[in-house]
Amino acid sequence: xxxxxxxxxxxxxxxxxxxxxxxxxxxxxxxxxxxxxxxxxxxxxxxxxxxxxxxxxxxxxxxxxxxxxxxxxxxxxxxxxxxxxxxxxxxxxxxxxxxxxxxxxxxxxxxxxxxxxxxxxxxxxxxxxxxxxxxxxxxxxxxxxxxxxxxxxxxxxxxxxxxxxxxxxxxxxxxxxxxxxxxxxxxxxxxxxxxxxxxxxxxxxxxxxxxxxxxxxxxxxxxxxxxxxxxxxxxxxxxxxxxxxxxxxxxxxxxxxxxxxxxxxxxxxxxxxxxxxxxxxxxxxxxxxxxxxxxxxxxxxxxxxxxxxxxxx
Amino acid sequence: xxxxxxxxxxxxxxxxxxxxxxxxxxxxxxxxxxxxxxxxxxxxxxxxxxxxxxxxxxxxxxxxxxxxxxxxxxxxxxxxxxxxxxxxxxxxxxxxxxxxxxxxxxxxxxxxxxxxxxxxxxxxxxxxxxxxxxxxxxxxxxxxxxxxxxxxxxxxxxxxxxxxxxxxxxxxxxxxxxxxxxxxxxxxxxxxxxxxxxxxxxxxxxxxxxxxxxxxxxxxxxxxxxxxxxxxxxxxxxxxxxxxxxxxxxxxxxxxxxxxxxxxxxxxxxxxxxxxxxxxxxxxxxxxxxxxxxxxxxxxxxxxxxxxxxxxx
Numbered sequence: 086x087x088x089x090x091x092x093x094x095x096x097x098x099x100x101x102x103x104x105x106x107x108x109x110x111x112x113x114x115x116x117x118x119x120x121x122x123x124x125x126x127x128x129x130x131x132x133x134x135x136x137x138x139x140x141x142x143x144x145x146x147x148x149x150x151x152x153x154x155x156x157x158x159x160x161x162x163x164x165x166x167x168x169x170x171x172x173x174x175x176x177x178x179x180x181x182x183x184x185x186x187x188x189x190x191x192x193x194x195x196x197x198x199x200x201x202x203x204x205x206x207x208x209x210x211x212x213x214x215x216x217x218x219x220x221x222x223x224x225x226x227x228x229x230x231x232x233x234x235x236x237x238x239x240x241x242x243x244x245x246x247x248x249x250x251x252x253x254x255x256x257x258x259x260x261x262x263x264x265x266x267x268x269x270x271x272x273x274x275x276x277x278x279x280x281x282x283x284x285x286x287x288x289x290x291x292x293x294x295x296x297x298x299x300x301x302x303x304x305x306x307x308x309x310x311x312x313x314x315x316x317x318x319x320x321x322x323x324x325x326x327x328x329x330x331x332x333x334x335x336x337x338x339x340x341x342x343x344x345x346x347x348x349x350x351x352x353x354x355x356x357x358x359x360x361x362x363x364x365x366x367x368x369x370x371x372x373x374x375x376x377x378x379x380x381x382x383x384x385x386x387x388x389x390x391x392x393x394x395x396x397x398x
Numbered sequence: 399x400x401x402x403x404x405x406x407x408x409x410x411x412x413x414x415x416x417x418x419x420x421x422x423x424x425x426x427x428x429x430x431x432x433x434x435x436x437x438x439x440x441x442x443x444x445x446x447x448x449x450x451x452x453x454x455x456x457x458x459x460x461x462x463x464x465x466x467x468x469x470x471x472x473x474x475x476x477x478x479x480x481x482x483x484x485x486x487x488x489x490x491x492x493x494x495x496x497x498x499x500x501x502x503x504x505x506x507x508x509x510x511x512x513x514x515x516x517x518x519x520x521x522x523x524x525x526x527x528x529x530x531x532x533x534x535x536x537x538x539x540x541x542x543x544x545x546x547x548x549x550x551x552x553x554x555x556x557x558x559x560x561x562x563x564x565x566x567x568x569x570x571x572x573x574x575x576x577x578x579x580x581x582x583x584x585x586x587x588x589x590x591x592x593x594x595x596x597x598x599x600x601x602x603x604x605x606x607x608x609x610x611x612x613x614x615x616x617x618x619x620x621x622x623x624x625x626x627x628x629x630x631x632x633x634x635x636x637x638x639x640x641x642x643x644x645x646x647x648x649x650x651x652x653x654x655x656x657x658x659x660x661x662x663x664x665x666x667x668x669x670x671x672x673x674x675x676x677x678x679x680x681x682x683x684x685x686x687x688x689x690x691x692x693x694x695x696x697x698x699x700x701x702x703x704x705x706x707x708x709x710x711x
Contacts, residue, residue, distance in 0.1 A: 117692065117696075121690060121692045121693045121696070122690075123690055123692070124688060124690075125686075125687075125688035125689040125690050125691075215691075215692075335684065338684060339677065339680055339681055339684060342680045342683070342691065343677050345691060346676060346680060346691055346694065346695060347673075347676065349691065349692070349695055350668075350671065351664065351667075351668055353695065354667045354668065355663070355664055355667065358660070358663065360656075363659060363660065364656050367652055367655045367656045368652055371651060371652060371655065373438075374438075375437060376438040377433075377435075377438050378438075378528075378655065378658060378659055378662065379430065379433040379434045379528075379662070382659060382663055382666065383434070
């Protein structure tokens with residue numbers, strides 16, 4: 086099934102890739118066979134680009150694409166949209182800006198929703214990344230927009246995580262950065278033509294220095310003005326250097342893979358839950374004056390065989 | 399099993415509550431029977447308190463406790479710690495500050511870790527909340543520290559979510575607030591003795607006004623200086639008003655409950671996964687030159703019967 090499509094994908098055909106992604110996103114019949122036939126090895130550098138809204142991530146990614154295309158590299162971008170309707174405006178602007186590369190034969194751009202209606206983050210990002218990798222792109226950028234969990238979770242999919250920040254003042258910065266510090270392999274201080282940029286970058290460097298990374302990687306802090314194409318080459322060099330540094334870091338790869346496997350298993354095990362039925366059963370419960378959620382979960386008819394067997398004896 | 403303990407819990411005995419929580423956290427044999435015997439109804443107002451680090455959440459919760467105790471209310475606090483080692487310093491300070499209430503007979507304070515080592519957020523927070531509610535507290539505050547997903551997920555457990563922010567300047571505020579806007583039922587602008595506080599609160603009010611809440615609830619923006627006990631009564635009034643407004647909002651309750659049920663089911667279904675074994679199998683895979691994660695997941699011996707049956711035909 087899908088043999089022709091798979092052959093196209095492995096030859097780097099963009100239309101085949103797009104179709105494979107759609108099949109996987111929609112969980113079309115037999116989509117798993119595509120994933121199970123993907124080769125395990127490839128050279129794609131998977132780069133997560135994250136940071137607070139307004140840091141200029143899309144402009145930066147855009148500048149990175151331009152620079153990489155000049156070096157004759159192929160680039161794929163997965164833009165992870167927050168599910169919040171509040172960010173549509175900002176998003177639209179981003180996509181439009183990135184539009185200049187939409188028709189380039191060596192560029193592939195795809196948007197994905199960060200989460201489903203009910204339940205956790207879509208493991209589809211892992212699956213789609215693997216499809217892109219199989220298509221043989223040199224770089225895959227996964228850009229997450231927004232506040233929330235997406236930036237943390239993208240760190241589990243990417244080989245290298247770039248955290249984009251802008252120069253700020255204020256006493257909550259230090260603590261705020263601690264959350265991003267955990268996931269950053271590279272810091273980019275964008276909009277570095279702002280006044281406080283030097284002090285900010287210096288402080289960030291001091292903070293970054295306190296974090297000991299496995300394999301002795303020192304988190305670089307790179308200043309950029311994405312809109313003027315400043316600092317872009319430095320970022321690409323840092324990405325390449327990091328990729329080289331972590332390749333063969335067994336422990337890191339192990340944790341990343343185990344985490345991916347866990348997420349995929351979780352998705353698989355929850356697939357048979359009929360969410361509509363769950364909702365309607367909860368609705369019935371609500372109409373009773375008193376009920377117990379834990380008893381419901383053990384007794385519900387909404388779950389298949391598999392769920393039932395999970396019941397404690 | 400545990401009948402005596404359960405009776406103690408339902409009578410509001412704090413030692414019984416603490417023991418029940420430990421049993422549930424450690425998944426001691428038979429812990430599920432405790433949860434399955436909890437009554438479905440109770441009057442506890444569950445209030446999530448969240449916001450960026452440095453906003454003064456703990457000081458605020460502390461002031462709220464003092465005020466509620468004066469009104470002869472009983473209060474429980476669950477402090478959700480981020481798993482990041484980076485925040486230990488800040489946390490320690492918080493706990494010490496809240497310590498003044500530690501020995502009060504009408505106060506119950508408990509810390510919980512936000513996530514496990516491998517895999518998603520602990521659904522233990524749902525279970526522990528239900529235990530606290532069964533013990534009959536008037537208020538339960540769930541305080542999340544840190545950047546990341548915890549603030550979003552606490553919104554699924556709490557009846558009312560209070561988002562604490564501090565006056566700031568800068569162009570990324572608007573977008574930043576959008577993420578918090580989604581979950582806020584009440585905004586508190588803490589440290590409101592700062593210069594820009596009035597303009598900030600005004601802008602936030604304009605932003606809050608654009609969000610249509612079900613049932614016509616208008617998100618209030620309340621100024622406070624927690625350290626001076628200013629604005630505390632207003633916050634309590636807003637919490638009470640919100641609780642009254644959403645009680646009986648069928649649709650909201652339905653979504654909250656369905657989400658809780660889904661999380662509990664997910665946890666149940668993933669319990670049998672031996673994470674050690676998963677890690678060691680992935681380790682073996684890594685030693686091969688090429689492998690496919692999707693095939694591994696279908697074929698692994700690491701999962702029990704239940705996992706196997708989940709396999710697609």
